[in-house]
Amino acid sequence: MQPITYERPETVEAAVRALGRPETLFVAGGTTVFDLMKVNVLKASHLVDVTRLRDPRLSAIEVSDTAIRLGALVRMADLAAHPGIRAICPLIPLSLDLGASEQIRNMARLGGNVLQRTRCAYFRDTSFEACNKRNPGSGCAALDGHNRQHAILGTSTACIAIYPGDFPQVLAAVDAQVEIAGRQGKPRTIPFTDLHRLPGETPDVETVLKRDELITGFLIPRGPWLRRSLYLKIRDRQSYAFALASAAVALDLAPDGTVREARVGLGGVATVPWRAREAEAALKGNALTEAIAHRAAEAAFAGAVTRSHNHYKIPLGKQTLVRALLGAAAMEV
Ligand SMILES: Cc1cc2nc3c(=O)[nH]c(=O)nc-3n(C[C@H](O)[C@H](O)[C@H](O)COP(=O)(O)OP(=O)(O)OC[C@H]3O[C@@H](n4cnc5c(N)ncnc54)[C@H](O)[C@@H]3O)c2cc1C
Ligand code: SF4
Structure with missing residues (x-):
């Protein structure tokens, strides 16, 4: 058993000072930290609980x-x-x-x-040696392994792990x-x-x-696009599952339907919370028709790089974005 010490500082200054100790981690809700400590992926000998900070x-x-x-x-x-x-x-x-x-x-x-940390199964299972994220320089088991859930945007030859969140998009x-x-x-x-x-x-x-x-x-x-905004998440089952593809869209439309400004984020397809600026540029100044939504989706995924099991994420990601854009355009605000 590994001994772990714990402190609950009351000021931000005390919290950041505490991180000066080696093997120390902040813990908030603990739903990522404790999960990963239990499987030895995260190691800490001292935990700084930030939930009681007084500010x-x-x-x-x-x-x-x-x-x-x-x-x-x-x-x-x-x-x-x-x-x-x-x-x-x-x-x-x-x-x-x-x-x-x-x-x-x-x-x-x-x-x-x-x-929060990636859900890549090779990252979370220490019986796999090759994981550059957990064990730098060891390789990447996902490149030629089971990569159905993995990223197609923002990848490298060292890691294709998905960034799993929703709100960060x-x-x-x-x-x-x-x-x-x-x-x-x-x-x-x-x-x-x-x-x-x-x-x-x-x-x-x-x-x-x-x-x-x-x-x-x-x-x-508070941009004028925030009111006409929606998040669409596609997953293997309808609850308690991470995104296979998701789209966060916010639109400012002129009375004639022309896109004055668009904001687009993508999830389930990229290694980091993904801003799709190419899609935004394709939308701006155009009436938001189905054809324009498809053009934006093409632009968003033009740089996608797939592996053996995740090619399906290109059509899925594009369709998710098209549906989100048309859904936001149809909102009554
Ligand atoms: C079964 C399961 C299903 C899930 N499904 C989803 C899902 O569908 N969508 C989704 O978005 N998420 C999902 N999650 C992830 C979940 O949302 C995260 O675990 C949670 O949001 C992490 O927040 P926390 O406060 O518990 O973080 P913690 O576990 O306390 O901390 C997470 C990390 O952040 C650091 N940290 C915390 N607060 C700060 C701070 N203020 N400053 C600097 N560092 C900090 C910690 O040191 C740690 O490294 C799922 C988790 C589980 C266990
Ligand atoms: S994709 Fe990244 S996290 Fe997953 S095994 Fe490869 S290096 Fe590790």
Whole structure:
């Protein structure tokens, strides 16, 4: 048995200071951390529980005329149930309601949610030696193994693991910023799309966060596209399953149906929360017809690279995006 120590700091400063110790991890809801510790994929000798930090903004949902701010310790379930957010940006609760289970959403916090780890079976099973993400330099068992669930966008020859979340695709689509507190100095803010790193040659380095940095919140600018927004998730079964393909779309349409602005995120197909800017460019300035939706989907998947079992994700991903776009265009707002 491995001894583990535990602390529950009350200030952000104390929390980030605690991460100075070796083999230390933040834990929020614990639904990723404890799962992976039980199977020896994550190893820690010290846990820093961040759920009792005293700063009330960490657990707050704040809405102003210009932005929505979400504290990193807000529970997934509380954000999903927030009536104001549902009215302003239906995409947010839709993505949360379709993720995990009610029990998990009651435990899990937004900061932990965006930092959840891949569901690649080879990553999560230590009896497989070859996994560059878990065991850098060891190879990738999925490349020629069972890769039906794996990514087709943003892959490398070192790793094709899917980024599994739902809500993070929304943050990528709607220009969210991430607020970060670190030990070394001032808090910093970065675009959410810069938080996760493509696997490249170092799939073990998943984000740009420094070891002792804590996510404190997310800031979403209130663009006119948020009202006409939806999240569509396609999976093997209708509940409690990860996406095979998903689309987060938000549209600002002129009265004649012309797309003034579009925001598109994709899930279930990419190695990181994916912003489909090529699709947005194909939509902008055009009337949102079925033909234009298909053109946007073609653009979104033009760079896809498939392996032996996941070619189906190209047509599935395109069709998911087309359905989401036409669904959003038909919304009454
Ligand atoms: C059976 C099952 C099914 C699931 N299905 C889905 C699904 O369909 N869709 C989906 O999106 N998710 C799904 N999930 C994943 C689930 O949503 C995540 O496990 C959960 O959101 C993680 O949040 P948490 O608070 O429990 O994180 P934790 O497990 O506490 O932490 C996760 C990671 O984030 C770090 N961390 C936590 N908070 C912070 C912070 N503020 N700053 C810096 N680092 C931090 C931790 O150190 C850890 O590395 C599923 C999980 C399970 C177990
Ligand atoms: S896809 Fe990535 S996580 Fe999965 S086995 Fe290969 S290196 Fe590991």
